[in-house]
Amino acid sequence: MAFIRKENKYDWDFEIIGGCSRVKITKGEDIAHLHELDPKMWTVLSCPVKGLEIDEKSLVYMDADGDGKIRVQDVISTAKWVVDAVNNPDLLLKGEDGFDVDNFSKESELGKNLSVCAGRILESLGKQGGRISISDVSDISAIFAKTTFNGDGVIIDASADDPDQKAVIASAVAVSGGVMDRSGVMGVNGEIIENFYKSLSDYAAWQTAKVEAPYGDKTDKAVELYNALDAKVKDYFMRSKLAAFSPDSTSTLDVQNSRIEAISADNLTGKTDEIATYPLARITGEDTLDLRAAINPVWAAQFAALKEIVMDPKKKELTEAEWCEIGAKFAAYEAWKGSKVGAEVESLGLETIQKYLEQNHKDALLAIVAKDAALKGDVDNIAVMDKFLHVYRDFYRLLKNFITFHDFYDKCKETKAIFQSGRLIIDQRECLFCMKVDDMGKHSAAAPSSGMYLVYCDCTAKGVAGKLQIMAAITVGDIGDVVVGKNAIYYDNKGVEYDAVITKVIDNPISMSQAFWSPYRRIASTVEGFIAKNAADKDAKIMKDVTTSINNAPKAAADPKAAAATAAPFDIGKFAGIFAALGMAVGMIGSALASLVKGLVALSWWQVILTFVGCLLVISGPAMVMAWMKLRRRNIAPLLNANGWAMNASTRISIPFGETLTNIAKFPTLNLKDPYAKKGIPAWKKWVISLSSLVVVLVVLWICNLFAWAKLPSPLPCFNKEEVVVVEETVEEVVAEESPVVVE
Numbered sequence: 001m002a003f004i005r006k007e008n009k010y011d012w013d014f015e016i017i018g019g020c021s022r023v024k025i026t027k028g029e030d031i032a033h034l035h036e037l038d039p040k041m042w043t044v045l046s047c048p049v050k051g052l053e054i055d056e057k058s059l060v061y062m063d064a065d066g067d068g069k070i071r072v073q074d075v076i077s078t079a080k081w082v083v084d085a086v087n088n089p090d091l092l093l094k095g096e097d098g099f100d101v102d103n104f105s106k107e108s109e110l111g112k113n114l115s116v117c118a119g120r121i122l123e124s125l126g127k128q129g130g131r132i133s134i135s136d137v138s139d140i141s142a143i144f145a146k147t148t149f150n151g152d153g154v155i156i157d158a159s160a161d162d163p164d165q166k167a168v169i170a171s172a173v174a175v176s177g178g179v180m181d182r183s184g185v186m187g188v189n190g191e192i193i194e195n196f197y198k199s200l201s202d203y204a205a206w207q208t209a210k211v212e213a214p215y216g217d218k219t220d221k222a223v224e225l226y227n228a229l230d231a232k233v234k235d236y237f238m239r240s241k242l243a244a245f246s247p248d249s250t251s252t253l254d255v256q257n258s259r260i261e262a263i264s265a266d267n268l269t270g271k272t273d274e275i276a277t278y279p280l281a282r283i284t285g286e287d288t289l290d291l292r293a294a295i296n297p298v299w300a301a302q303f304a305a306l307k308e309i310v311m312d313p314k315k316k317e318l319t320e321a322e323w324c325e326i327g328a329k330f331a332a333y334e335a336w337k338g339s340k341v342g343a344e345v346e347s348l349g350l351e352t353i354q355k356y357l358e359q360n361h362k363d364a365l366l367a368i369v370a371k372d373a374a375l376k377g378d379v380d381n382i383a384v385m386d387k388f389l390h391v392y393r394d395f396y397r398l399l400k401n402f403i404t405f406h407d408f409y410d411k412c413k414e415t416k417a418i419f420q421s422g423r424l425i426i427d428q429r430e431c432l433f434c435m436k437v438d439d440m441g442k443h444s445a446a447a448p449s450s451g452m453y454l455v456y457c458d459c460t461a462k463g464v465a466g467k468l469q470i471m472a473a474i475t476v477g478d479i480g481d482v483v484v485g486k487n488a489i490y491y492d493n494k495g496v497e498y499d500a501v502i503t504k505v506i507d508n509p510i511s512m513s514q515a516f517w518s519p520y521r522r523i524a525s526t527v528e529g530f531i532a533k534n535a536a537d538k539d540a541k542i543m544k545d546v547t548t549s550i551n552n553a554p555k556a557a558a559d560p561k562a563a564a565a566t567a568a569p570f571d572i573g574k575f576a577g578i579f580a581a582l583g584m585a586v587g588m589i590g591s592a593l594a595s596l597v598k599g600l601v602a603l604s605w606w607q608v609i610l611t612f613v614g615c616l617l618v619i620s621g622p623a624m625v626m627a628w629m630k631l632r633r634r635n636i637a638p639l640l641n642a643n644g645w646a647m648n649a650s651t652r653i654s655i656p657f658g659e660t661l662t663n664i665a666k667f668p669t670l671n672l673k674d675p676y677a678k679k680g681i682p683a684w685k686k687w688v689i690s691l692s693s694l695v696v697v698l699v700v701l702w703i704c705n706l707f708a709w710a711k712l713p714s715p716l717p718c719f720n721k722e723e724v725v726v727v728e729e730t731v732e733e734v735v736a737e738e739s740p741v742v743v744e
Contacts, residue, residue: 019652028089098133117381151375156187203342243285426488459498475658
């Protein structure tokens, strides 16, 4: 959507927060002039409708184009709409759940309609006063529970005054199922009424054209049996004709013994499908069916039931023509039954149907439906009222998380941004900056560029379907025991408790103190790993040697000479070389330590301190410099972008602000004893040991001549040699001193 550039005439207020200049939205006039604010000054250009800590229904109302995102133009159009509805735009800053009817604008058409609608809603609910809230319009059924006309085009029996009309509505609901009225009662609309009266008319006409049943109330059963046997009986007559035409084929057309033999070993009650394919009766070549002869056992019961209804009990034979005559008697009756219409109203009974047709309340009922539908505008206003109340409550909060990021940078810890989903308790810390994650892969790929130490967790809760994925930032303290697989507890903003498990860690500096100790931690880990590896190698070698010795023991016992021959001879030269190498190593280490001690002794006390500080800086300095640079660049924009936001400005987390996003457990000073702690030495012994150690250290420093600056020279001669001053004299001075004095 293109933006129209306009001259910025409105006097905006600005502030610097989160390392970026931002516009301040602090009064209603700011909201009224949002269309004049340059989009380049907005912190956010778009955000998703779903997954935020704000009523999704409110965001859907603000999403004008329904694309699932709140964009700049959506915010501008919503601002114009809601400002047009109120008489004072400063009211929008309150973010309240309810609204006073008197505060609707009396000048705009929208304000007037909302005011009238609010009055009708409060009246239908029987509420006193002039304040309407979201709960008042959240259930439209409650609004119309006591009214019969609600603009949905559905009427109920209470909508009619005539008892006969009420009866028709009730019957129409009974046979059609009806539709739900906004009052919560099943009713009928115009379409159902039209179809109901058509069904009444069709059914009555069908009953008028009724054909007499040839066999009374047994006719339907006879038709059912005849249709089931018709093909089988006609098959019998065809086989008989073929047998008469070709007597030699009679055995072939009859049931064959081979087919019966094939199934005779099985349980024949499970072979009814096979037996049903055999002829209806034995084939003899006669053109009649002997009614006294045996019938195929699968069809015998049905044939006997039909014979009882449609045939004379004394009848002995049945011809094909007689069979067809029986079917002809059903033809007209079957045609009438097949043309049945209006069956849905049959349960009402023909007498009631004829009564409804005679009364004919169709037009009257349709008029009542039209009367109800005429109120559709009022109902639409209720939907507009619901939209207004949601926007009125949540619009300013959206602005504080869209144009500016005041909620995120608010000093009050109770105020949360709409993307902060809850808090994670882990490792004696409470992480307040937590976000829901929609796409784990996309989010974790963008996370390192944020410069923050992040943990990703899978969260599950009893009674909550599915799994929730979150990200939490740790901004204070040390790494501690934060590793993949560690369990924690997560609380969402509604207070629901989840079991959380760390699935991924994004390693970035947490604090300067953590960066200072990180090199030593890595060195310790390396040394620990080296020692563990060497110990494992030694253990494997020992186990290998022991296993070899055990395996070779039987051979050595069987042949001692061979074992002695294979044993390696003692090589004194080899061990001499080893001892020499060890001696050289010890000597080199001793020389290095001596040189180090000598160098330190030669330094003044303040030089020793500077040397120590310099060593620390050499080791920890680079890590601290890198950490300082990363901590200054911490930015949550990449994290929001990964969740579907379009960030237009950086959103940095300074070191002081980062300290507010994570709380560390603080225990009071306790003078308690651990019952399982190792017993220590008495206090007086600790003081004696401490003072003795201090005296020893001072004596060593004195002997090493480190107190010479305080005119306390070392007693060792090596530190008290007299300096020899060499005086150079010129040759002329010496000659002058040795020449005799001449006296004149």
